[in-house]
Amino acid sequence: NAGVIQTPRHKVTGKGQEATLWCEPISGHSAVFWYRQTIVQGLEFLTYFRNQAPIDDSGMPKERFSAQMPNQSHSTLKIQSTQPQDSAVYLCASSLETGRDTQYFGPGTRLLVL
Amino acid sequence: SQWGEENLQALSIQEGEDVTMNCSYKTYTTVVHWYRQDSGRGPALIILIRSNEREKRSGRLRATLDTSSQSSSLSITAAQCEDTAVYFCATDSGGSNAKLTFGKGTKLSVKS
Numbered sequence: 001n002a003g004v005i006q007t008p009r010h011k012v013t014g015k016g017q018e019a020t021l022w023c024e025p026i027s028g029h030s031a032v033f034w035y036r037q038t039i040v041q042g043l044e045f046l047t048y049f050r051n052q053a054p055i056d057d058s059g060m061p062k063e064r065f066s067a068q069m070p071n072q073s074h075s076t077l078k079i080q081s082t083q084p085q086d087s088a089v090y091l092c093a094s095s096l097e098t099g100r101d102t103q104y105f106g107p108g109t110r111l112l113v114l
Numbered sequence: 115s116q117w118g119e120e121n122l123q124a125l126s127i128q129e130g131e132d133v134t135m136n137c138s139y140k141t142y143t144t145v146v147h148w149y150r151q152d153s154g155r156g157p158a159l160i161i162l163i164r165s166n167e168r169e170k171r172s173g174r175l176r177a178t179l180d181t182s183s184q185s186s187s188l189s190i191t192a193a194q195c196e197d198t199a200v201y202f203c204a205t206d207s208g209g210s211n212a213k214l215t216f217g218k219g220t221k222l223s224v225k226s
Contacts, residue, residue, distance in 0.1 A: 004156070031212060033212075033213065033214075035214075035216075039122075042122070042216060042217075042218045042219065043157070043202065043204075043216035043219075044216075045213045045214060045215065048212065048213055055211070056211055056213055058213075059213070091156050091157075093156070095212065101212070102159045102162075103159070103212070103214065104158075104159075105155075105156025105157050105158065106156050107154065107155050107156050108155075108156055
């Protein structure tokens with residue numbers, strides 16, 4: 001079991017460019033979560049999917065951010081027209097079901113927007 | 115914010131000492147999750163406590179939950195260097211919504 005896989009581990013983009021982050025959940029897990037971590041704001045929820053369907057995107061910035069889960073083996077988080085304030089570690093987690101099942105986190109993608 | 119503390123706290127202790135980290139939360143919850151995060155890695159669940167448990171133990175870890183004061187604590191007995199990490203408390207939204215709301219965390223350094 002490789003755990004949750006996130007690629008790339010590090011990404012540097014120029015202001016205004018697009019960034020796509022990938023997450024491969026643990027096989028058999030039906031829920032996928034995205035969080036963002038910064039020094040100032042800490043760990044913040046962005047969005048999550050259950051059985052590939054979007055359930056709660058209340059943490060997603062209204063503009064430029066979008067997430068998809070086209071199949072059960074991967075999810076993507078896309079940031080259009082990146083800004084320096086988007087610099088953060090983006091964490092993906094998966095769990096067997098939802099409710100109170102343990103969320104297993106990936107190592108994160110460190111995004112730096114110059 | 116769901117949580118009372120506003121900033122990442124830092125604690126530095128010597129190996130062998132006991133340490134307790136505290137969290138207070140603002141909205142009702144019946145479950146508190148405690149995660150640890152090692153440098154360069156994602157958070158990992160170390161203990162989960164429900165409101166009907168009040169206290170939960172796992173090895174050298176002890177978690178408490180007081181729903182009347184809306185607070186939780188995590189204690190580590192006889193801390194070791196490998197306990198050095200950032201520790202977070204988190205609550206979920208209850209029901210079928212599983213998103214977690216994290217506290218700011220405590221950066222624990224255990225020195226030999």
